[in-house]
Amino acid sequence: xxxxxxxxxxxxxxxxxxxxxxxxxxxxxxxxxxxxxxxxxxxxxxxxxxxxxxxxxxxxxxxxxxxxxxxxxxxxxxxxxxxxxxxxxxxxxxxxxxxxxxxxxxxxxxxxxxxxxxxxxxxxxxxxxxxxxxxxxxxxxxxxxxxxxxxxxxxxxxxxxxxxxxxxxxxxxxxxxxxxxxxxxxxxxxxxxxxxxxxxxxxxxxxxxxxxxxxxx
Amino acid sequence: xxxxxxxxxxxxxxxxxxxxxxxxxxxxxxxxxxxxxxxxxxxxxxxxxxxxxxxxxxxxxxxxxxxxxxxxxxxxxxxxxxxxx
Numbered sequence: 001x002x003x004x005x006x007x008x009x010x011x012x013x014x015x016x017x018x019x020x021x022x023x024x025x026x027x028x029x030x031x032x033x034x035x036x037x038x039x040x041x042x043x044x045x046x047x048x049x050x051x052x053x054x055x056x057x058x059x060x061x062x063x064x065x066x067x068x069x070x071x072x073x074x075x076x077x078x079x080x081x082x083x084x085x086x087x088x089x090x091x092x093x094x095x096x097x098x099x100x101x102x103x104x105x106x107x108x109x110x111x112x113x114x115x116x117x118x119x120x121x122x123x124x125x126x127x128x129x130x131x132x133x134x135x136x137x138x139x140x141x142x143x144x145x146x147x148x149x150x151x152x153x154x155x156x157x158x159x160x161x162x163x164x165x166x167x168x169x170x171x172x173x174x175x176x177x178x179x180x181x182x183x184x185x186x187x188x189x190x191x192x193x194x195x196x197x198x199x200x201x202x203x204x205x206x207x208x209x210x211x212x213x214x215x216x217x
Numbered sequence: 218x219x220x221x222x223x224x225x226x227x228x229x230x231x232x233x234x235x236x237x238x239x240x241x242x243x244x245x246x247x248x249x250x251x252x253x254x255x256x257x258x259x260x261x262x263x264x265x266x267x268x269x270x271x272x273x274x275x276x277x278x279x280x281x282x283x284x285x286x287x288x289x290x291x292x293x294x295x296x297x298x299x300x301x302x
Contacts, residue, residue, distance in 0.1 A: 048254065048295055050295055050296060087297075089296040089297075090267075090293070090296055090297060090298050090299035090300075091296060091299055091300065091301075093296050099296060101295070103254065127296075128294065128295055128296060130253075130291060130294060130295055132253075132291070134250075135249065135250050138250060141252070141254075141255075143252075143254045143255065143256075146255070146257075147256060147257070150256075150257040
């Protein structure tokens, strides 16, 4: 127990730097019995569906409904649903450069998974799909929100970087200006100094002349 | 004669860091499972060409490298990560 407490204190994803598993909400600390099937006959499955974005809302809803129907027909019970919205793809799939993701968690009979997989494969509106059995005690993370948060943090980091750069540039400019000002003042100092001396000389000469006149007295 | 082996030793040290200093970033957080949907954590473990970074460079332990590999492969299939740049 003590060890666990220490670990939770240590695990601060926002503060740690270098490549780190920030969003993996599945560590020893977060061991919660959140995804345990209700009976022994069923298992929890995670289904990720990718469908093209070039659909109007009605068609989109139709695709999602079809997907959900496949699982409800197979006797599945929905545990969670997460719509990611439009996202860029790393490579074009069937001509689509962007796609919409939907992540479901369903509780269903393991014998019917193959059937649903086949149906999803045949379905027209679905580009890719993946059915995965999450490990024991897996905690559902809403990656749609996590991703947006990540994007925001990235933006702020970039902004900070650009700000720093600007500040550095301005500092450089200021330093340059200072140096130039110094140079000019030095030059000015260097230039009028002999003049003063010459003036002093003339004054001294004048004094000497005056002294001559004093001598005469 | 005495300086030659010393020089050799220095060269070796320059080439690679002490393997005992490497620490698995996943082990530090006691990660039990790496999710393929978690793009921000997967991305730094792929290089410019889209290949998985070798354990040698990232310091990930074998257990977590295996998890990472399956996660990256799944993410590639779903179009979240690139197979090849």
